[in-house]
Amino acid sequence: MSDHRIQFPGLQGRVYLNYGGQGPLSETTLRAIADGYRQVELLGSYSHAGNAWVQQELHAAKQTLGEQLGVSPATLTLAENTTVGCNIALWGIDWRPGDRLLLSAWEHPGIVAIAQVLQRRFGIAIDVLPLRPDAPPAEILADLAAQCRDTTRALALSHVAWNTGDVLPLAEMAAFCRSRGIRTVVDGAQSAGVLPLDLAALGADAYAFTGHKWWLGPQGTGVLYLRQPLQPTYVGWRGLDGGHLAEGQPQVAWHQDGSVFEVATSAYPLLAAWRSAIAEVNTWDTPYARYQRLCALAENLRQRLAQIPGVTPIKQQPLATGLVCFTVAGHNPSAVARHLETAQQICIRAIPDPLCLRASVHYLTTEADLAALVKAIAALVEKTPVPPALVPGNQAST
Numbered sequence: 001m002s003d004h005r006i007q008f009p010g011l012q013g014r015v016y017l018n019y020g021g022q023g024p025l026s027e028t029t030l031r032a033i034a035d036g037y038r039q040v041e042l043l044g045s046y047s048h049a050g051n052a053w054v055q056q057e058l059h060a061a062k063q064t065l066g067e068q069l070g071v072s073p074a075t076l077t078l079a080e081n082t083t084v085g086c087n088i089a090l091w092g093i094d095w096r097p098g099d100r101l102l103l104s105a106w107e108h109p110g111i112v113a114i115a116q117v118l119q120r121r122f123g124i125a126i127d128v129l130p131l132r133p134d135a136p137p138a139e140i141l142a143d144l145a146a147q148c149r150d151t152t153r154a155l156a157l158s159h160v161a162w163n164t165g166d167v168l169p170l171a172e173m174a175a176f177c178r179s180r181g182i183r184t185v186v187d188g189a190q191s192a193g194v195l196p197l198d199l200a201a202l203g204a205d206a207y208a209f210t211g212h213k214w215w216l217g218p219q220g221t222g223v224l225y226l227r228q229p230l231q232p233t234y235v236g237w238r239g240l241d242g243g244h245l246a247e248g249q250p251q252v253a254w255h256q257d258g259s260v261f262e263v264a265t266s267a268y269p270l271l272a273a274w275r276s277a278i279a280e281v282n283t284w285d286t287p288y289a290r291y292q293r294l295c296a297l298a299e300n301l302r303q304r305l306a307q308i309p310g311v312t313p314i315k316q317q318p319l320a321t322g323l324v325c326f327t328v329a330g331h332n333p334s335a336v337a338r339h340l341e342t343a344q345q346i347c348i349r350a351i352p353d354p355l356c357l358r359a360s361v362h363y364l365t366t367e368a369d370l371a372a373l374v375k376a377i378a379a380l381v382e383k384t385p386v387p388p389a390l391v392p393g394n395q396a397s398t
């Protein structure tokens, strides 16, 4: 592991536990970014040779992602991030006034914003799927059944909740929705690169994620998987096989695969760098072994934090992902995150709802990283003792 970690400048001299925000870039990935841009310059931007290189990179990126996700490259659209992918999927539904969108209670603000704009634009209604930490799959499925109505057209949800680390029973939820003719649109920002994924088997209609978090790729890379084609809504020349005006009318031939949603000029060299990052991750054991290591580390952290007086993990059950969310009684999460970064070079983040701290544990995380965070939180509590009334379990006595 130390040979592997040494490749990441962002992991040196700090305790990095914010992979759910942004993954660090390795020296190889940084070089691949520079090499990609250099290659375009050498071949000539928009020259025949340059265009051939771009086509080859687009093809290679989808090939690599298809292999990682267990789906055909033709089902993939390259998008700049998770939110663009979710926009394509949600705007691609042929909404009519009175239709309903079911949104999980834990969606990221960007997805909530899409829902609000769809509501205003098409006169649809929004329903909310209630969620609570550690809810058993049967409870979630019962709530899903209770919230779906005849006019529900789509369910939008995250596979892994960004605010608690819960993994939702996606395969079962997607199967239920399919049986009711409801599309499942999945935000995979916190699941891709963590859970070993087989998207064809999961059965969701749309699954979007970014390269810049758990996959350790550059910002500006992402992908959308679509089980079946949708209406293109926001389009451009990259989605076309040809287009012109004939007798004053637009005549366009669309690509017959996921590239129909790719709009226009993009930062193509980043795709080569993302592929390089994926290849590098894959040098470290199998996806399942990486997932097992990450879960074991995260669960170890959760248990150690729980032993500090006044520290309460959001989840009480063993973790099935790398997000460790917790509160420190009497301490504001944003202030704690800022203090840890500035005073101790420990990077974690605050979450607004539930108001808590979130440490993201990757397979790159070490025991020393965990020990440093536990020690820092314990020292914080020691320095500013938690008022007895705020220690969990003491409330009843006050």
Ligand SMILES: Cc1ncc(COP(=O)(O)O)c(C=O)c1O
Binding pocket: 020, 021, 081, 082, 083, 084, 108, 110, 158, 161, 162, 187, 189, 190, 209, 210, 222
């Ligand atoms: C669950 C979830 N969805 C969406 C996003 C936004 O991701 P992106 O910038 O790739 O659109 C995040 C980022 O933190 C997230 O955690």
